[in-house]
Amino acid sequence: MAYRITRYPYWRRGSNLENMIDRMFDLDSEPLPSGFPLDVLETDQEYTIKASVAGFDPEKIEITYDDNTLSIRGEVSDETVDEEKGKYHIRERRCGSFYRAISMPGVIDPPEQITANTDNGVLTIHLPKKPETQPPRKIEVKAKKVIDQKD
DSSP states (O other), X not given: OOXXXXXXXXXXXXXXXXXXXXXXXXXXXXXXXXXXXXXXXEOSSEEEEEEEOTTOOGGGOEEEEETTEEEEEEEEOXXXXXXXXXXXXXXXXXXXXXXXXXXXXXXXXXXXXXEEEEEXXXXXXXXXXXXXXXXXXOOOOXXXXXXXXXX
8 A cells, every 4th residue: 555645835834733723713704904006107297096995884994105105004893793683604805904005106286286086996096197297298499480682
């Protein structure tokens, strides 16, 4: 009889232990990750950041700008589980606090001009660029017609 030794990469070794602990404590949900998906778009006049914040209360989202770093933080409240109403079999909606800091690639105009709004679960932040960081403006040179006079 031959024995077979199977080796697993080091990053997969902990997954079985994590699954056993989850089963032992009946943990069927994951904590909210510290980050969340976002996009950073740059135009000639501004940076636009779009972040997925579906289910987050806009009043609990805090946005700060300091030392060329934009920070977004907030919290999603957990619903209390009432045993009389039932027991969760699957619980995937996330709750907890979230935080994301972004080092901006350019210089921003005074922070007072930064605007933010939410629409259908998408947080949109507009950060105007400082005029010095905008691309150079081409200035057209206009020439007067010179009349060539012959003697």
